[in-house]
Amino acid sequence: MTDYRRLRVALLGAGAVGSQVASLLLKHGDELADRAGARLELAGIAVRNPDAPRDVELPRELYTTDPEALITSADIVIELMGGIEPARSHILLGLGSGADVVTANKALLATHGPEVFEAADRVGASVYYEAAAAGAIPIIRPLRDSLAGDRVVRIMGIVNGTTNYILDRMDSEGADFADVLADAQRLGYAEADPTADVEGYDAAQKAAILASLAFHTAVPLDAVHREGITTITADMIEEAREAGFVIKLLAVCERLTTEDGESISVRVYPALVPRSHPLASVHGANNAVFVEAEAAGSLMFYGAGAGGMQTASAVLGDVVSAARRHMAGGTGVGESTRANLPIVSIGHVVTRYQITLEVADQPGVLASIAGLLSEGGVSVATLVQTAIPAVEGEQRSTARLIIGTHRAADSALSAAVERLTASDVVEHVVSVLRVEGE
Template sequence: MIEYRSLKIALLGAGSVGSQVAKLLIDNADELAARVGAGLELVGIAVRDPDAPRRVALPRELFTTDARSLILSADIVIELMGGVDPAREYVLLALNSGADVITGNKALLAEHGAQLFAVAEQVGAQLYYEAAVGGAIPIIRPLRDSLAGDRVERILGIVNGTTNFILDRMDTSGDTLEDALEVATELGYAERSDPAADVEGYDAAAKAAILAGLAFHTTVPLESVHREGITGITKEQVDAAREGGYVIKLLAICERVAADDGSEGVSARVYPALVPRQHPLAAVRGVHNAVFVQAAAAGDLMFYGAGAGGLQTASAVLGDVVSAARRHVVGGPGVAESTHADVPVLEIGAVRTRYQITLRVTDAPGVLSRIASIFATNEVSVETVTQTVASEQEPGVASGAIPARREPLPATATLVIGTHEAFESALAATVDTLRASDEVVAVTSVLRVEGV
């Protein structure tokens, strides 16, 4: 048998994931060569500072600051720098040179994926990105390959480990969001300088754009993804969710949606939502990720595992390396991404969901009927209503004490209203009307309900 030449691999970035990828390529060189049918030679690692301290010991001679020369010498380029620039420039350079590219850069793909895939198709190269969503979870290949002959209807996923850790701490340990974020920061799950990418939902939104594009064979721009983070979630909301049989999760949701004119569109969105505790996603704890896929023929599928971590994510990268190397050995052009459907991406107002709305209202005759009329006027059907009457005791006055003379405070009640499924636009309009109502003292919580 004729032995194929060794393939040259360039690595861009040596952070927590990149350094683990380099170590695995070096330590497992013989085994990887046997799987591929060719040697895999790590020819260099491009970094900003070759002498910076790193947790993984790697040969000093591999490091370089000349990324361009390294890229042009390689058959396969692994981009693990993060960020959009200069990563986009380097990936384009690699593709145009004919090299296959492996990336875990969700921000780059969400913003410039269409351009990168088009260039890869033009030159016959391949762009792999299993590590961009879900860490070690194999979700990209199942959507791109295994389910390519099926019709994916909906994706419901926990795709950000940091926010899942925070919400899990709030649910199980009784932490406030600030306390849970501090723990996440100390453990290295959240960026101390700026955790916004996680807690404001930017990271999850980029992943939702990638998943929606794959699932629905269409381009989903990042700016079309509706995004809400978890910074508004309170301990009181988490406690109330637990008492009601729910858990709050930051969800990435991608689904097919019927437009008003009967045509089909797609929606991609990220927001915190109530999930019933019996749903499989409710059991996803800590920094783990899970993606729940509903397909017409395959039915319900769930992909679960470590959503972050250097070694775990390196596993996904190495899987792509083996695939790219095998393509070189076997020959043939890269497989283009499927965006033939060109389905419109709809605004969030066009989707249907459920709300759970908590109100503090004046406790007087006729209030409930007037609240109900607001829902009816906006064509939102009420499914459940629970009411508790607030204590009339003045705050801070111990039981049995004689309070100072004062005007009696107006009696209030708390209503927790669960809706049937309705258009998001109608639900949002209902909340706006409630806030303006004389009977409503405050709208204290609004959360969507998913997975029912």
């Protein structure tokens, strides 16, 4: 057995991912040493309660309730606690002590990323976070390293497994949102409080990270436009199917070029995706990220976006990279955020809508609606009309219109929807969805 130099590894957190990371470090120590060029010694695992039940049985002597002492004696700190504090303080302590940091903490990086990366730069350390954006899918390194010499034009991704599971079940079975969400919670795909997933917060955090890497610009979380999937109904899913689309919660990061120069848009919302697009075939709780670059063309990264063992794979890949850097010496490679491209609001994005309306079924309605749309420069591309049977006792009959618009600025499309909502001929704006991936 090769006599490798030892590197002390501090693990913060022993949840689903942390326990798997610890188990794999202990189980595959010799193999990892051969890959890293150093023996990775698990110095300890910081937890709140060493006696709490865990899925993976680990040596009791590894647990400690003194994270500071563990961190300051480590070469590599793995932060898998989640949340903002005390994770932020522990990471900064580790960097200040000269350790490299590996983290899967998307919430922390999306809100305090610049502070963390600046702290690493000051001491010549590195921060690794492959597991923060899409679980086991290798997307951080391709954006940061492989595509560093290219110009990424657009990223469009399914980066939240819970919402993809829900929408996929609704599409394949015609089920209602509430029923599928309850199933997802029973199966462990969704938390008891699913807000972070179904309202798009989790996807927005990942979008901020991906956009920062792709466009070499620090993207704060509050610059990400966010919408969730709680308003998606079985009827909307069926209408999408009939029109040749599937509904997916997408994270879209886009480089915009106008006469005023370049800017970027970062947004998360449910969108209609053509069934011929690769993202339409992403099923279950899987994730996929579709990248368009000027030279490389279209690239797609697909796989498990969550899960203890799957995420542990990405974490350990980062640990090996950190160990190799320690053995090679020199300072860490900092984040490239010097482009400082302006981040524009959703209103600047050029897209198209599919608008579903219930209207009075009478002469002149279509002309009125076309007029309301054209007031802001929005034109109709497609129109499907379906009569709605009158309810017994009601004199006025109604019809359902599904309107596909031509591409226009999102601000113009949004204003057109407001005019339709206020119109006397429109009984109800049933749904408004953007179309992506055409």
